[in-house]
Amino acid sequence: MPIIAAMNYGPIIKEIGRGAKGARSLDTATAASLFGDILDGKVADIELGAILIAFRIKSESLEELIGFKQAMDARTVQLTVPDGPRCVVLPTYNGARRQSNLMPLVAMLLAREGVPVLIQGRHDFDTRVSPFELLAALGLQPAADAEDASRQLAADRLACIHVDGLLPGLDPLLALRTRMGVRASGHIVAKLLDPCHGRSVRVVAVTHPEYLERMDAFLRTDTSPGGRACAGRAHTGRAMLLRGTEGEIYANPRRCPEMKVYRDGIASIGVAGEEGGAPPLGTLPDAPSVADNAAQIRAMLAGEMPIPAPITAQVAALKALAG
Numbered sequence: 001m002p003i004i005a006a007m008n009y010g011p012i013i014k015e016i017g018r019g020a021k022g023a024r025s026l027d028t029a030t031a032a033s034l035f036g037d038i039l040d041g042k043v044a045d046i047e048l049g050a051i052l053i054a055f056r057i058k059s060e061s062l063e064e065l066i067g068f069k070q071a072m073d074a075r076t077v078q079l080t081v082p083d084g085p086r087c088v089v090l091p092t093y094n095g096a097r098r099q100s101n102l103m104p105l106v107a108m109l110l111a112r113e114g115v116p117v118l119i120q121g122r123h124d125f126d127t128r129v130s131p132f133e134l135l136a137a138l139g140l141q142p143a144a145d146a147e148d149a150s151r152q153l154a155a156d157r158l159a160c161i162h163v164d165g166l167l168p169g170l171d172p173l174l175a176l177r178t179r180m181g182v183r184a185s186g187h188i189v190a191k192l193l194d195p196c197h198g199r200s201v202r203v204v205a206v207t208h209p210e211y212l213e214r215m216d217a218f219l220r221t222d223t224s225p226g227g228r229a230c231a232g233r234a235h236t237g238r239a240m241l242l243r244g245t246e247g248e249i250y251a252n253p254r255r256c257p258e259m260k261v262y263r264d265g266i267a268s269i270g271v272a273g274e275e276g277g278a279p280p281l282g283t284l285p286d287a288p289s290v291a292d293n294a295a296q297i298r299a300m301l302a303g304e305m306p307i308p309a310p311i312t313a314q315v316a317a318l319k320a321l322a323g
Contacts, residue, residue, distance in 0.1 A: 007037065009047045016054040023058035031067025035185075039075055039169030052176070052184040060185055065218050068189045073197070076167045080150040081199040085115045085322040086238060087153065088201045091191040092121035093174075094247030095128035096293070100284050102250040102311055103131060104138055105297045109307075109315045111158040115322045118149060119160035120193060122174055129290060131248070135160055137294035146195070166195050192222070200237070201321045205244025215241050216260065216267065224265030238263055238321045240270060242314075253308030254278035261321055270317035271310075281308070 012034060015024045026034065034051070037043050043051065060068070081087045088110055092103055107117045119140075123130040132142065143149035143161045152159035164171035170193075173186040188211075191204050204215055223237030239262040245252040251259065251271070258273030280286060283305060284296065299305035 007042065009034070009043060009051065013047065013050050013054060016058060017050060018058075020057055020059075023054065025058075025061035026064050026067065028063045028067040028070070031064040032070040033067075035068040035189075036071040036074065038173060039071060039167070041169060041172070048176075049180065052180065052186075055185045056182060059214075060188065062214070062217050062221070065189070065192075065214075066221060068185065069192055069218075069222060072167060072170070072189060072193060075169060076193055076195055077146040077165070078197060079118065079146050079153065079195045081116055081196050082154050082157070085319075086199050086201050087116040087118055087196045088203065088318050088322055089194070089196065090117060090119045090203050090249050091193065091205070092119055092131040092248060093123070093187060093190055094207075094244075095123055095125055095131050096134075096248070097128045097246050098286050099246060099253075100288050100293050100296055101129065101131060101134055101248055102245075102253065102297070102308070103248045104135055104140070105300055105307070105311060106250050106315060106318075107158060108138075108297070108301060109311070110318060110322075111156065112301075113315075113319055114157060115319055116153045116157045117159070118153065118195065119158075120163055120166055120195070121190070122163045122171060124175065124178055128246075129293070132160070132162075133290050134293055137290050138297060163190060163193070166193060192218070194237075198237075201318060202237075202239045203249045203318070204239060204241045205247065205249040206241070207244065207247045209243065212241065212243060219260075219262045220265055220267055223262040237265075240314075240318060240321065251308075251310035251314040252278060253284060253310055254281060256310035256313060259314060259317060261317060263321070270321070271313045274310075284308075 110117050140160055143159050145165050149159040149161045177183055194200050219239045223239055242259040243257045255278040256274045259271040260267050261270035300307045
């Protein structure tokens with residue numbers, strides 16, 4: 001990451017780097033300033049590595065997440081959403097490992113109903129199938145920039161874009177995963193990007209159960225009119241939170257997860273979760289090729305294969321949120 005200016009981040013590292021039990025959280029303003037410097041490439045590698053590992057060990061507090069989001073909001077390129085329903089924003093940063101990736105199915109079903117959908121993300125996992133490769137097999141190529149994505153939304157109600165087209169400073173931060181060997185704060189907040197302030201429905205999928213509680217607290221604040229995460233912006237937000245399938249945003253077809261929805265800071269259950277195990281489905285064999293995964297999605301869209309009930313429920317809940 002290019003270094004524009006040097007600051008003394010020692011006092012901040014001293015606060016957050018005391019370990020899981022001794023570390024102290026930053027206030028929102030300090031967190032926003034720090035993450036803004038990170039996104040602007042102002043933090044040198046040694047300090048940046050220390051900061052990222054410190055946050056990974058202690059975990060980000062609600063105040064820090066709010067500050068990080070404020071820094072992102074100040075720098076995220078905004079898209080033009082067509083008149084009508086809000087734009088559903090689907091982050092994709094994992095890709096498939098064992099199951100079919102049905103994220104594009106969710107997007108295409110919504111677009112078919114007239115709901116604009118923006119898929120945003122990046123991929124750098126050698127052990128997972130790239131979602132962008134799957135999207136390409138379905139005929140959807142990433143937009144060149146935000147303006148191009150806006151045109152795609154107007155024409156087709158469906159667009160995808162690499163994260164560097166929305167927030168260029170976040171991409172090199174996410175790329176550090178391959179050097180550091182672990183994910184860091186950037187991967188958490190990447191799922192919170194809002195390129196359509198006041199006109200979005202963000203779908204936030206978490207992998208680990210402990211993040212459900214943290215993201216719930218954040219989304220209650222971030223979707224509130226004039227809430228702290230809004231940094232004074234007078235808009236109402238909407239979102240969906242669920243435990244994703246292999247980290248992706250689609251409801252597990254083997255066992256429906258609970259899906260919370262957020263309207264104006266108020267949380268409710270959009271789709272109830274199922275109890276019990278998650279046995280394999282004969283209609284969706286494990287580890288399909290990209291071509292087979294794309295063929296499954298096409299067959300479901302054409303009515304030649306049944307759409308899993310959890311996917312149908314998720315799409316209906318998102319359509320209602322977007323309306």
